[in-house]
Amino acid sequence: MTASTDRPLVDLRNLTITFAGHRGPVTAVHDLNLTMGRERVAIVGESGSGKSVSARALIGLLPVSAKVSASRMDFDGIDLRGMSEAGFERLRGSRIAMILQDPRQSLNPLMTAGQQIVESCRLHHREGRRAARERAMDLLEAVSIREPQRVFDLYPHEVSGGMGQRIMIAMMLAAQPDLLIADEPTSALDTSVRTDVLEEIQKLVEDRGMGLLLISHDLDLVASYTDRVVVMYAGRVMETLESRHLHAARHSYTQGLIGCRPVLGHPVDVLPTLERQEAWKS
């Protein structure tokens, strides 16, 4: 076996995910191949493209009705195929963390922000109350919260969406995971904070040498925060390209996704739209 630094963080080969449907099985992901190290990768696609289920398979969060098969499905050399719930439990949070779309739904409404981060610190570091509290304050500061003392005692309903997402990120950092999966982390936020949150995630991932799997429907926006982009449609990878070569995208689906968002200071009469082709589904 090679040293742990050489082995990919995520190695997926022929990942196929099938759900039981009313009219027979429905395949949500077809033969997905993805190898990534401690780098930043975006999976981009529309609703139903299979981007979220692919990431959820990695962390063992698919419903029991889902059938997952792969010729390889490794996380840092650990085979995830057929892994038990207890096995995933050991990975979740401590090695693979996840941030979801709406912080107001993923935070516990009955606990203050501080209590939730302290809980996460104590769980993962087996620390005493005081040490955990100090660590929580440091983490709030690390995610650019200006008054950590004040925010510590706020309940989720008392914070804005952007602040809530920062609290989620602080909780996730408490465990010092190796891989962060961010599933549409900015879709529920006001425009004024979207780039701030993406900036924050990118900075932390880079500083701490983590891998980032960023899932989004907004190709234009996330490409700037990642090294590579995987474009998915109907459960299949259409194209994988380096983010900085996005303008050279070959696939007509990718070309369609670029530029469909109206941008301030860049007026157009009619927005470009996608011509979805049946051939892409096979």
Place this chain on the structure above:
Amino acid sequence: MTAAAVDIENLSVRFGAATVVRGVSFSVRPGECVGLVGESGSGKSTILRAIMGLEPVSDGQIVIHGMPPRPDRLTRAGTVQMVFQDPYASLHPRQTIGRILEEPLRIHGIGGREDKVRAALSAVGLPISFRFRFPHQLSGGQRQRVAIARALILEPRVLLLDEPTSALDVSVQAEVLNLLKQLHAERGFSMLFVGHDLGVVAHMCNRVMVLENGILKEELSQQALHAGCAEDPYTRKLLQAARMEAAVVLHVR
């Protein structure tokens, strides 16, 4: 001077002790598309709902096409219609698309309903056969097309849009925005468009009103919005964030 499509004067909306809209005045000219922007909680959706009669007017008045301030429900619904943010929540889950589209016609005692439903579906680019389907059998974008068809089936003179594309993929957003622009050009109704994405609002609207904490801060023209010219500090802050996002997006294109 022709009467305004919507004339709002000194409007305030209070819920108990909380004042959500504070003395807002502005008007929408016939055929114009006006945007309302601001962050969550700025009162933009409440203004739309007050125009629709869905929220109480605590102070001030709203006049729609010269009608009395508190028109009866049928008159109001025949003149103003609204499209909501979440097409998953705004369509009756147990009714077929045909029935959903037919209901306003039935309530208003309008005949030739079958033909009107077909015409409404084709106007929003959906196959006629969709009238036999249920909302859960449609994608988010298709549902929002149905919501637009339902709003337009009574041929209203004013269309209110509350973040009509925020729940959709950006690729589907483009399709729905193009459809709205095309229908607006063909039929000439007036639009009041609530959004938080300045790129989207600048794409759709001739003028934009900026709200903060229920107060109207500034009015900007489409050109000023694209150029990023604003006087008010809050508007500048919003614009700066949007321009940073625009820079990020244009950088990769």
